[in-house]
Amino acid sequence: MLPSRTGFLPEAFADINAALQKHHLATTFSWQDVAQRYRRSRVGAFWLTINMGVMIGALGFVFGTLFRTPMQEYLPYICVSLIFWGFIASAISEGCTTFVGAEGIILQVRMPLFTHVLRTLYRNAIILGHNILIYPLVLLAVGRMPTWQVFLAVPGFLVLSLNLLWIMLILAVLCARYRDMTQVMQNLLQVMMYLTPIMWMPRTLPEGISQRLLDLNPFYHLISVVRDPLLGELPFATSWIACIVFAVAGWTVALLLFGRYRHRIPYWL
Amino acid sequence: MITAMASITLAGVSVEFPVFNAASRSLKNRVLSVATGGAIDRRGDGHVIVRGLEDVSFSVNEGDRIGLVGHNGSGKTTLLRVLSGIYKPTSGSALIRGECVSLINISLGIDPEATGRENIKLRAAMMGMRREQLREQFDEIAEFTGLGDFLDMPFRTYSSGMQLRLAFSTSTAIRPEILVMDEWLSTGDEDFKHKADKRLREIVDTTKILVLASHSRDLLQKNCNRILWMEHGRVLMDGPTKEVLPAYFG
Numbered sequence: 001m002l003p004s005r006t007g008f009l010p011e012a013f014a015d016i017n018a019a020l021q022k023h024h025l026a027t028t029f030s031w032q033d034v035a036q037r038y039r040r041s042r043v044g045a046f047w048l049t050i051n052m053g054v055m056i057g058a059l060g061f062v063f064g065t066l067f068r069t070p071m072q073e074y075l076p077y078i079c080v081s082l083i084f085w086g087f088i089a090s091a092i093s094e095g096c097t098t099f100v101g102a103e104g105i106i107l108q109v110r111m112p113l114f115t116h117v118l119r120t121l122y123r124n125a126i127i128l129g130h131n132i133l134i135y136p137l138v139l140l141a142v143g144r145m146p147t148w149q150v151f152l153a154v155p156g157f158l159v160l161s162l163n164l165l166w167i168m169l170i171l172a173v174l175c176a177r178y179r180d181m182t183q184v185m186q187n188l189l190q191v192m193m194y195l196t197p198i199m200w201m202p203r204t205l206p207e208g209i210s211q212r213l214l215d216l217n218p219f220y221h222l223i224s225v226v227r228d229p230l231l232g233e234l235p236f237a238t239s240w241i242a243c244i245v246f247a248v249a250g251w252t253v254a255l256l257l258f259g260r261y262r263h264r265i266p267y268w269l
Numbered sequence: 270m271i272t273a274m275a276s277i278t279l280a281g282v283s284v285e286f287p288v289f290n291a292a293s294r295s296l297k298n299r300v301l302s303v304a305t306g307g308a309i310d311r312r313g314d315g316h317v318i319v320r321g322l323e324d325v326s327f328s329v330n331e332g333d334r335i336g337l338v339g340h341n342g343s344g345k346t347t348l349l350r351v352l353s354g355i356y357k358p359t360s361g362s363a364l365i366r367g368e369c370v371s372l373i374n375i376s377l378g379i380d381p382e383a384t385g386r387e388n389i390k391l392r393a394a395m396m397g398m399r400r401e402q403l404r405e406q407f408d409e410i411a412e413f414t415g416l417g418d419f420l421d422m423p424f425r426t427y428s429s430g431m432q433l434r435l436a437f438s439t440s441t442a443i444r445p446e447i448l449v450m451d452e453w454l455s456t457g458d459e460d461f462k463h464k465a466d467k468r469l470r471e472i473v474d475t476t477k478i479l480v481l482a483s484h485s486r487d488l489l490q491k492n493c494n495r496i497l498w499m500e501h502g503r504v505l506m507d508g509p510t511k512e513v514l515p516a517y518f519g
Binding site for chain 2: 024025028029032035036039040104105106107109110266267
């Protein structure tokens with residue numbers, strides 16, 4: 001039996017709207033999350049930057065040599081790829097534990113549930129902000145100049161975030177109900193890291209069927225709309241269209257699901 | 270915002286918790302049971318249901334100071350959560366008009382590594398206080414804690430009494446229309462206790478509706494004009510303090 005006769009969509013909209021109105025909650029808590037992890041360390045959150053920098057240096061050296069790609073081209077590529085894949089993957093995997101992890105708050109304070117999803121995304125965006133500092137350094141190191149296309153990364157980032165939000169919302173709901181969904185997602189993300197051009201470049205794929213298979217990988221399009229502009233290229237129109245279609249379809253499903261089960265979530269915790 | 274009268278109306282409210290045992294909570298089992306053709310027919314996909322509240326109806330108007338009594342497991346906490354808008358009833362309807370704040374765990378949101386000042390901000394955000402509101406009240410809260418220079422020290426360096434002072438001062442800075450409390454908050458040393466009690470009385474007097482769950486007869490007698498006696502998820506008795514309390518405490 002459904003207690004609400006108002007319909008699923010208004011219910012979902014009301015929650016999301018309230019979360020946007022109380023935007024400062026999500027920003028306060030997400031800064032707090034990052035600060036908390038590094039409170040007593042001297043370098044603070046820049047440990048993130050250092051870790052990522054070392055990782056990029058090492059992987060860049062190994063795979064650049066293996067693929068016989070000139071460092072001037074490969075190092076910026078893997079730098080942007082790893083930074084944004086890190087953002088996507090941790091936003092999604094932390095998305096799974098969003099409601100479960102916020103149990104203490106959800107059961108004690110009346111707060112829009114979407115606030116917790118926003119908090120998770122912001123937290124990862126803050127970490128991304130620390131990591132992205134490596135990119136200009138890498139460009140400087142290989143002696144490349146950024147081009148005007150860099151600015152196109154901004155709308156790219158927005159459409160990526162819009163997509164991540166619905167993915168996180170759906171997963172947060174599903175994982176609150178089915179706890180081992182989290183494990184399934186961890187596994188899936190690990191596999192996707194190799195199926196998506198992160199370490200390898202799309203053009204190294206043989207012509208034909210494998211190129212077309214790549215177009216079926218949503219993560220490829222999601223990362224392309226941000227990565228290509230940063231590397232001074234224009235993303236394919238296909239990638240942009242795919243991301244927009246993805247966002248519209250995904251949000252429709254997410255809103256229906258969230259509206260339907262929103263009031264059940266506290267009971268599942 | 271429409272400034273209507275604050276009120277609470279519960280009509281036939283029941284709350285049922287699904288208890289997901291290990292077997293039904295996982296997706297794996299659900300997929301596997303489809304695959305094996307469902308030889309075992311588990312009714313209602315095998316969930317055990319616990320009824321937290323059953324057919325609870327009452328209404329609360331402005332000026333009501335409700336005391337909730339009942340033994341452990343009688344449904345008090347569940348009812349407080351329904352009143353706070355956390356649980357939506359599985360059947361029946363709960364209409365809550367007015368801004369509601371629950372003072373159940375006053376330390377929720379506090380980060381031990383952060384300083385006192387930062388924690389005031391965090392705790393205030395958790396209470397749903399707006400930024401401008403906090404800016405106005407910050408000095409007053411800081412002063413009420415009586416912590417002085419300690420406000421710039423990490424929270425973890427505080428004694429437990431000082432920690433409570435900070436949590437209490439921030440939590441009680443808000444003036445909601447409906448206040449939900451699980452037990453009276455009594456805190457700190459004699460000096461602060463006196464201040465704290467005064468502050469609590471102030472909130473209780475300014476809120477339009479108070480719901481207080483307590484085991485203390487004295488406290489209920491002092492603060493409430495109406496008592497709800499809960500037993501097994503139902504309202505056993507609902508009436509003026511002077512009638513219900515003697516019946517409950519015997």
